[in-house]
Amino acid sequence: MRGTRGSTVGALVAVAALAVAALSAGGSSATGSGGRAARPPDCHSKAPPILHDGFPEPPTRYSRGGVLDTRLRASLGKVLIDGRRVTTMNYEGSFPGPTLVICAGDKLTVHLQNDLTEPTNLHTHGFHVSPEANHDNVFVRIDPGQSFTYEYDIPRDMPAGAYWYHPHVHMFVEPQVFAGLAGAIVQEGGLDDLPALRHVPQRWIVIQNPEVRHGKVVPVADASEPTAKIRPGQLQRWRIFNADAGRMVVLGMPHHARFQLLAEDGHTLARPLSVRRLMIAPGSRREVLVRGGRPGSYPIKAVPFAQFPGGDKAVNGGPIPNQTLLTLRSAGAPSHMSFPAHIRLGRLVDLRRKHVERKRTVVFSEMTEASGATKFQLNGMSFDPNRADVTMKLGSVEQWTLINETREWHTFHMHTNDFQVVSVDGRRVPYVDEQDNVALPPGSRTVILMQPTDFTGRSVFHCHVTLHEDHGMMATVQVVREPTAAQMQRSVVRDGGLAISSAAYGSPSPPPGVRALLFFCRALGIAPALAGVSGLPQARPPRAGDRARPAALGHGRGWSALLISRGWAPGPCTTTRSRLCTLALSLNVAFPLEPSCVRRTVLQREPMRSCRSALAPGRGASTCTSVRSPCAPCCLERCT
Numbered sequence: 001m002r003g004t005r006g007s008t009v010g011a012l013v014a015v016a017a018l019a020v021a022a023l024s025a026g027g028s029s030a031t032g033s034g035g036r037a038a039r040p041p042d043c044h045s046k047a048p049p050i051l052h053d054g055f056p057e058p059p060t061r062y063s064r065g066g067v068l069d070t071r072l073r074a075s076l077g078k079v080l081i082d083g084r085r086v087t088t089m090n091y092e093g094s095f096p097g098p099t100l101v102i103c104a105g106d107k108l109t110v111h112l113q114n115d116l117t118e119p120t121n122l123h124t125h126g127f128h129v130s131p132e133a134n135h136d137n138v139f140v141r142i143d144p145g146q147s148f149t150y151e152y153d154i155p156r157d158m159p160a161g162a163y164w165y166h167p168h169v170h171m172f173v174e175p176q177v178f179a180g181l182a183g184a185i186v187q188e189g190g191l192d193d194l195p196a197l198r199h200v201p202q203r204w205i206v207i208q209n210p211e212v213r214h215g216k217v218v219p220v221a222d223a224s225e226p227t228a229k230i231r232p233g234q235l236q237r238w239r240i241f242n243a244d245a246g247r248m249v250v251l252g253m254p255h256h257a258r259f260q261l262l263a264e265d266g267h268t269l270a271r272p273l274s275v276r277r278l279m280i281a282p283g284s285r286r287e288v289l290v291r292g293g294r295p296g297s298y299p300i301k302a303v304p305f306a307q308f309p310g311g312d313k314a315v316n317g318g319p320i321p322n323q324t325l326l327t328l329r330s331a332g333a334p335s336h337m338s339f340p341a342h343i344r345l346g347r348l349v350d351l352r353r354k355h356v357e358r359k360r361t362v363v364f365s366e367m368t369e370a371s372g373a374t375k376f377q378l379n380g381m382s383f384d385p386n387r388a389d390v391t392m393k394l395g396s397v398e399q400w401t402l403i404n405e406t407r408e409w410h411t412f413h414m415h416t417n418d419f420q421v422v423s424v425d426g427r428r429v430p431y432v433d434e435q436d437n438v439a440l441p442p443g444s445r446t447v448i449l450m451q452p453t454d455f456t457g458r459s460v461f462h463c464h465v466t467l468h469e470d471h472g473m474m475a476t477v478q479v480v481r482e483p484t485a486a487q488m489q490r491s492v493v494r495d496g497g498l499a500i501s502s503a504a505y506g507s508p509s510p511p512p513g514v515r516a517l518l519f520f521c522r523a524l525g526i527a528p529a530l531a532g533v534s535g536l537p538q539a540r541p542p543r544a545g546d547r548a549r550p551a552a553l554g555h556g557r558g559w560s561a562l563l564i565s566r567g568w569a570p571g572p573c574t575t576t577r578s579r580l581c582t583l584a585l586s587l588n589v590a591f592p593l594e595p596s597c598v599r600r601t602v603l604q605r606e607p608m609r610s611c612r613s614a615l616a617p618g619r620g621a622s623t624c625t626s627v628r629s630p631c632a633p634c635c636l637e638r639c640t
């Protein structure tokens, strides 16, 4: 299922590095007049210079004396985009909204005035602040004509870097972000203080993806792309915000030039990472160094990328490929700025060294309803704000396996607490990162570690393709000091196998028998971990007689595969034949699929959606007959 706005609206899709220019007519904020604000003292005075060379940029609002008290008025009105006046939703008459610039330890107060005709609210994406009361609370709903004052006490140890703000009322996120309700937040300090970067000028780039909506045209597809000036040999540090409603942006430099990646989602990497392609998921931010080449003009393009099957071609509803995000014009006196490639940028706590207290699995799936509409789900469930999906213990380390069972990209975004990516499809990430949003390739498994600290309270995690989020791909999470037995029980997702693994805190090991089997397999160097099957045809469900081979997932835990087979199809899997089938999987040998294996394979390859809905309380066996035929027998067995 395609899920980007490009798929639903059509051809006029464009990535535009944009920003704007239209300034609001003042504003009631104490420090919040529009335009390019003078840099006050505090952390701001020490930050590297920002380039103002005609490249479009939103107005900035700086904190002073530890305080930024400002207004954001959300309304529908005319803004200036690439020199044209268009009508769309906006904050303070600016598209994107004003950039808020703060320091560690600041008090940020935002008076949000809703002058739209629909509810809205505010999420400070990436902030490590309380998710409750009038802080980063996404359950607040501000009706039309109402206002609400948000207060954020920025922790002294919140990493300096790139954050952003946008609405978060369920089912309104995608249309509002798409329409332009988004703005950047920069916390200065951190990398700014690094001697090697102190004189490297900065450029802040906010990416959005405007197009046709409600008859109002946001004409960027045929607009001239902005130009960024650079001198030959000069280094520039770019903070790039993907504030788009749902598009994965993959940027490519011309002539094999590379980006030096410095930070992800507000977190500094330990060392710079040289990359040719820079992928920025919707909601994510990246900080990079770029160097001016020989004199000339160099387009920086959003290279073709299949976010959904066929989505790399405009004819399939994808964005226009190879669209120029901006043109880098290298001219002027040469510069010889150097940057040590092996410099230590920062230091992060490696959660891989800590004891994992709990494991969970989150399955991203899609379900097409009879009406043709697509439901986007996590662990077979659509979002319900009144349900407690996950309860985490404050200070505990958890390992989550994120399984994308669909044929398109999703992302995993966590509020309040960031996470470290450990592996993707079994390939270990060779460095320590910290992110609040990670892209999940189709059919992939991503293992992350996280440790909720400092704040108890209730928030959410979700896909940041906001169309998917609005259509259900979101769940609640609460962090408590001491989970009660009832909370622990509620947070255990029992859906028959695939989304198991919510072991109790303090008992992370598989059963002794399974441990012995794993030890045996690992000693022989085979089957390091099993939970998938490769070699199966993609175009149709597997059938008896197909030859399959287990896919090593490499996350070091094979027992979930065994539990899957036990959890599902309890009838067949108690037979000797199905035990042999399981053993064949364990031993990593190709085998002809037996019927019981087929069922199991289908259950692994297909989202839990069909079987889950069939198994929901109150559903009869008749529901099972409506699911795909290879799956139905299994469901029937479980239902009856």
Ligand SMILES: [Cu+2]
Residues within 6 Å of the ligand: 003, 409, 410, 411, 463, 464, 465, 468, 469, 473
């Ligand atoms: Cu998604």
